[in-house]
Amino acid sequence: MVFSVIAIVFHIGITYGLVHWTALGFLGAPLAASISLWLSVLMLAFNISCTKSFAHTWEGFSFECFDYILTGLKLALPSATMECLEEWAFEILVLLGGLMPNSAKTSSLLAMCVNTQEIGYKITYGLIAAASTRVSNELGAGNPDRAKNAMVVTLKLSVLLSFAIILALVFGHNIWAAFFIDSNASYAVLRQDFASMTPLLAISIIVDSVQGVSSGVARGCGWQHLAVYVNLATFFLIGMTIAGLLGFKFKLYAKGLWIGITCGLSFQASTLLLITLLKEWPRSDLSKNPEEGSPVLV
Structure with a gap:
């Protein structure tokens, strides 16, 4: 939830900036959405990889994941x-x-x-x-x-x-x-x-x-x-x-x-x-x- 709040706050600023302050116009909106979604992904991945409570969540690739x-x-x-x-x-x-x-x-x-x-x-x-x-x-x-x-x-x-x-x-x-x-x-x-x-x-x-x-x-x-x-x-x-x-x-x-x-x-x-x-x-x-x-x- 915290990461989602951070992502939406950045999304508002990124969207406004790309739409109104650049030559992209309305094309800046989908680009801003992509940037914000990737920001959310990176924050969640960082949390899973660095927090001890997720120590056993990711232990690398194995064929077991296809079972x-x-x-x-x-x-x-x-x-x-x-x-x-x-x-x-x-x-x-x-x-x-x-x-x-x-x-x-x-x-x-x-x-x-x-x-x-x-x-x-x-x-x-x-x-x-x-x-x-x-x-x-x-x-x-x-x-x-x-x-x-x-x-x-x-x-x-x-x-x-x-x-x-x-x-x-x-x-x-x-x-x-x-x-x-x-x-x-x-x-x-x-x-x-x-x-x-x-x-x-x-x-x-x-x-x-x-x-x-x-x-x-x-x-x-x-x-x-x-x-x-x-x-x-x-x-x-x-x-x-x-x-x-x-x-x-x-x-x-x-x-x-x-x-x-x-x-x-x-x-x-x-x-x-x-x-x-x-x-x-x-x-x-x-x-x-x-x-x-x-x-x-x-």
Whole structure:
């Protein structure tokens, strides 16, 4: 966490400097992101190599590191796919905005909304990651009831935190919009458009907090493959279809696209919650050793 704070502080300065003080312009932004990510990598590598608590973490290359690649990939690839499907759905909205009349304004407005949604999601992402870890640990210890209780507690905290984000957005949407806009002329128009999108953003942020916890629980239970099918169906078959109809056919433009993706998000959250309620939670393959009273793998 400390290294992440250091990296983001440097990132702000590096980005501003490369964008505004050099001839790179907007090209300085991705370059700054690359520099900041490498800074984070180097700090973490230095910490692992120099801290005694990590003495046995890295002992050099060996063939043993390849023993569990397939086991890891069976979880990692579906996890990456379910995350990518969701992220791609929001990014596609910005691309679709470029196909609409007044494409510069529409795509800019959608980019503002997508970034706002992403920042709100990242604030609750810590709870989501904690839910995934806690659920998997409790299931591994053979405590499915405690795993379910952890999900309920995390869900309540995530929704509560998302409400705090929404209140800040409702009362400060003009200030927030000003961070994205440079000229006064465009600011007046986009500020009004962003203000009209705020109620839709509030709904999507709430729903996103619910689906985020549900996705974390799915990862903790090893249901990534189910979540991939859910994300594909809800975001691309349902969400994108509604977004295309409302945005292009009914000429709601940015609002139509956002309503569509919110519908997909709602279907995804409902489906994942239904799966967690109806599906039997996996139990550990650990049993008690009758002689020692300790869990052994069977």
